[in-house]
Amino acid sequence: MASLHDVARLAGVSKSTVSRVMNDEYGVKEATKVKVRRAVEQCGYVVNQVAKDLKSNKTNLIGIIVPRVTSNAVSQGVDGLSRVFEESGKQVLLANSCQQAGKELQYLELFNQKRVEGIVMFATHIDDELVKAIKRSGAPVVLIGQDGSSHNIPSVIHDDYRVGYCAAEQLHQAGCRNVGFLGVQSDDIAVDQMRFEGFCKALNYLGLPVPAFHTQGQFSIDSGREEMAQLLRDNNKPDGVFCATDRIAIGAIQAIAAAGLAPGKDIKVIGVGNDEMASVVSPGLSTFDYAFEPAGSNAAKMLLEIIEQGRSQVAKLVLGFDWVQRKSC
Amino acid sequence: MASLHDVARLAGVSKSTVSRVMNDEYGVKEATKVKVRRAVEQCGYVVNQVAKDLKSNKTNLIGIIVPRVTSNAVSQGVDGLSRVFEESGKQVLLANSCQQAGKELQYLELFNQKRVEGIVMFATHIDDELVKAIKRSGAPVVLIGQDGSSHNIPSVIHDDYRVGYCAAEQLHQAGCRNVGFLGVQSDDIAVDQMRFEGFCKALNYLGLPVPAFHTQGQFSIDSGREEMAQLLRDNNKPDGVFCATDRIAIGAIQAIAAAGLAPGKDIKVIGVGNDEMASVVSPGLSTFDYAFEPAGSNAAKMLLEIIEQGRSQVAKLVLGFDWVQRKSC
DNA sequence: TTGAAAGCGGTACCAA
DNA sequence: TTGGTACCGCTTTCAA
Numbered sequence: 232m233a234s235l236h237d238v239a240r241l242a243g244v245s246k247s248t249v250s251r252v253m254n255d256e257y258g259v260k261e262a263t264k265v266k267v268r269r270a271v272e273q274c275g276y277v278v279n280q281v282a283k284d285l286k287s288n289k290t291n292l293i294g295i296i297v298p299r300v301t302s303n304a305v306s307q308g309v310d311g312l313s314r315v316f317e318e319s320g321k322q323v324l325l326a327n328s329c330q331q332a333g334k335e336l337q338y339l340e341l342f343n344q345k346r347v348e349g350i351v352m353f354a355t356h357i358d359d360e361l362v363k364a365i366k367r368s369g370a371p372v373v374l375i376g377q378d379g380s381s382h383n384i385p386s387v388i389h390d391d392y393r394v395g396y397c398a399a400e401q402l403h404q405a406g407c408r409n410v411g412f413l414g415v416q417s418d419d420i421a422v423d424q425m426r427f428e429g430f431c432k433a434l435n436y437l438g439l440p441v442p443a444f445h446t447q448g449q450f451s452i453d454s455g456r457e458e459m460a461q462l463l464r465d466n467n468k469p470d471g472v473f474c475a476t477d478r479i480a481i482g483a484i485q486a487i488a489a490a491g492l493a494p495g496k497d498i499k500v501i502g503v504g505n506d507e508m509a510s511v512v513s514p515g516l517s518t519f520d521y522a523f524e525p526a527g528s529n530a531a532k533m534l535l536e537i538i539e540q541g542r543s544q545v546a547k548l549v550l551g552f553d554w555v556q557r558k559s560c
Numbered sequence: 561m562a563s564l565h566d567v568a569r570l571a572g573v574s575k576s577t578v579s580r581v582m583n584d585e586y587g588v589k590e591a592t593k594v595k596v597r598r599a600v601e602q603c604g605y606v607v608n609q610v611a612k613d614l615k616s617n618k619t620n621l622i623g624i625i626v627p628r629v630t631s632n633a634v635s636q637g638v639d640g641l642s643r644v645f646e647e648s649g650k651q652v653l654l655a656n657s658c659q660q661a662g663k664e665l666q667y668l669e670l671f672n673q674k675r676v677e678g679i680v681m682f683a684t685h686i687d688d689e690l691v692k693a694i695k696r697s698g699a700p701v702v703l704i705g706q707d708g709s710s711h712n713i714p715s716v717i718h719d720d721y722r723v724g725y726c727a728a729e730q731l732h733q734a735g736c737r738n739v740g741f742l743g744v745q746s747d748d749i750a751v752d753q754m755r756f757e758g759f760c761k762a763l764n765y766l767g768l769p770v771p772a773f774h775t776q777g778q779f780s781i782d783s784g785r786e787e788m789a790q791l792l793r794d795n796n797k798p799d800g801v802f803c804a805t806d807r808i809a810i811g812a813i814q815a816i817a818a819a820g821l822a823p824g825k826d827i828k829v830i831g832v833g834n835d836e837m838a839s840v841v842s843p844g845l846s847t848f849d850y851a852f853e854p855a856g857s858n859a860a861k862m863l864l865e866i867i868e869q870g871r872s873q874v875a876k877l878v879l880g881f882d883w884v885q886r887k888s889c
Numbered sequence: 890t891t892g893a894a895a896g897c898g899g900t901a902c903c904a905a
Numbered sequence: 906t907t908g909g910t911a912c913c914g915c916t917t918t919c920a921a
Contacts, residue, residue, distance in 0.1 A: 232698060234913090235914060236914075236915095244891075245893075246893095246914085246915080247891070247892060247893080248890085250916060253915095254916085259890070260891090263890080277673055278914095278915085279914055280670075281610060281613050281614045281675050281913090281914080281915095282614050282897090282913075282914035282915040283914080285915075286896080286897050286917090287916075295654075300635045300639045300642070301632075301639050306634075306635045309629045309654075310628055310629045310630050310656065310658075313654065314656065317655070317658075322655070322670065323655070323656075324652065324653055324654075325624075325653075326642075329642075329646075340606075344609040345651070346608060346609065369561060481840055507837065508837050510781075511810055511841045512841070512842075513842040563898055565898075565899095573907075574907065575899080575900095575908085575909095576907070576908060576909080576910095577907060579899070580907090583900090587907090588906070592906080608898055608899065610898080611913090612898080613913095614899075615898080615899050615900055615901095615913050617914095
């Protein structure tokens with residue numbers, strides 16, 4: 232591939248002159264410009280950004296780490312992120328950890344070697360190792376989905392505690408008196424712990440008994456269906472179920488219907504996220520609309536501020552949600 | 561940020577020696593290694609991959625261009641791509657054109673400046689400008705979703721013609737005699753043209769009349785619903801509808817139900833893709849299961865082959881599909 | 890208006 | 906076993 236040097240030789244000028252022409256710098260004779268441009272055309276010269284990056288010590292690169300792309304939260308978040316970054320002329324390096332723990336740490340390291348200017352991480356959990364790796368990172372890190380602000384890591388999260396609280400209120404208002412929670416693995420603070428805590432708090436406040444159950448499944452329809460079916464088999468018959476995600480809730484609805492009961496009548500169901508599927512399932516799933524795309528764009532803005540100003544005004548951004556009432560509750 | 565030079569000074573050795581230690585090269589005294597490692601630790605040295613890339617003239621970078629991430633085809637495809645690339649030690653630069661035509665061309669150029677080793681592009685259409693830009697690209701390009709093989713661009717596509725053909729057969733077999741197609745904009749060869757052509761071909765072969773309609777909407781539930789509602793209002797009452805995508809089909813089902821008709825009985829509906837929503841909607845949507853994730857992983861493998869061998873054995877990979885029968889047809 | 894040369898942070902060859 | 910040096914492709918003084 233042709234370099235500045237090749238172009239210079241072809242045009243019969245020096246590298247410096249070619250560089251000046253390429254960068255539209257002031258002070259090059261028109262005739263020289265023409266010669267250079269012709270030479271560029273002739274050998275199909277494309278500027279080598281790697282060399283420029285090295286020289287300028289600036290890459291315009293942002294690293295993004297995701298557990299997978301096929302999830303509403305992630306894909307909408309990435310759309311939000313990439314829009315903002317590309318508006319500011321940043322390019323995006325994407326790393327997919329495929330949910331393998333430890334991979335994130337490797338990518339953090341790789342990104343630093345590539346001299347990214349900042350990193351956005353969709354976190355599924357936080358542990359000491361991860362916190363240490365983030366502290367060690369030369370490039371600033373912003374977290375999406377889990378709260379790292381107590382470790383002084385800027386984070387964009389959803390109001391998971393309050394969503395749990397509201398879910399309990401909605402179930403109570405719908406007449407439920409015996410409710411439970413279909414959660415996920417307990418090291419997911421945001422999706423399992425916070426939502427459950429808020430849920431329990433509200434129940435307590437409303438004078439309802441503690442949750443009849445708190446299962447720990449996967450993030451899938453199948454998992455929700457199995458968990459719910461198992462509960463019904465165990466004759467643990469609630470009149471309301473709060474599910475950590477919409478997918479789980481849809482599985483629950485299927486299991487309830489399969490057991491000959493009426494979801495939304497015999498057993499109320501509430502999810503979280505407002506996945507497009509929630510509007511399509513029958514009965515329509517009552518859920519909380521989460522701002523996934525804004526989570527991405529806000530995280531991007533925070534990161535840009537940190538990169539440009541050295542620090543961010545906001546240490547933690549908590550996004551609200553909206554109650555979306557349908558037939559399931 | 562510390563460089564080799566800093567480490568060398570701190571350890572009291574030369575840059576060459578530090579480089580040797582960092583790369584585990586043979587022939588460094590143990591004591592020296594220890595000194596160097598301590599110095600590395602002390603100043604938190606992280607290798608500068610930009611400099612390495614420049615020197616070695618190799619970036620291990622792959623560019624990916626998508627119209628958006630929030631789509632089943634894209635998000636699953638990206639998951640497939642990134643898995644394969646990361647197994648081969650490649651990193652992924654992601655560019656989101658946000659469906660703005662022309663953006664793809666810019667990214668093609670940017671990627672070449674960044675010296676990516678190859679590019680995967682999720683194409684929504686193909687025109688001369690795009691073909692020219694791809695030809696001009698120094699890095700090899702593989703297309704996903706549209707057939708560029710007639711321009712000698714390696715492509716991974718789905719069997720869109722045959723899916724249209726099969727859809728007609730299924731509708732015919734279900735007893736339909738007056739059918740139509742809910743498509744998308746006509747410059748989308750794969751999703752609109754090919755599927756429609758196959759559809760027409762089969763109708764002709766089966767001795768059915770030509771399609772009663774061929775609308776051109778968007779890739780969304782809302783669009784499908786509106787198109788279908790309009791058709792019903794126009795008293796254009798078919799007994800079967802083939803939809804270019806599952807989302808459109810779900811919209812159609814909603815419109816049919818809203819008109820007081822029974823989707824799957826009065827009017828059969830078929831989609832394409834096997835979106836998770838298809839299993840959730842009521843009645844269940846009969847559709848064709850498309851291999852989106854394999855599209856990504858196969859495109860990645862093709863690109864790697866081109867990068868490593870200089871050329872690919874396969875010029876075009878056509879992925880099959882499976883009929884998924886549910887209640888809507 | 891143009892060119893020569895140094896330097897960004899590495900690697901690799903040759904000499905010591 | 907180690908150090909000196911040239912070079913990857915570009916930018917940026919400084920001098921001509």
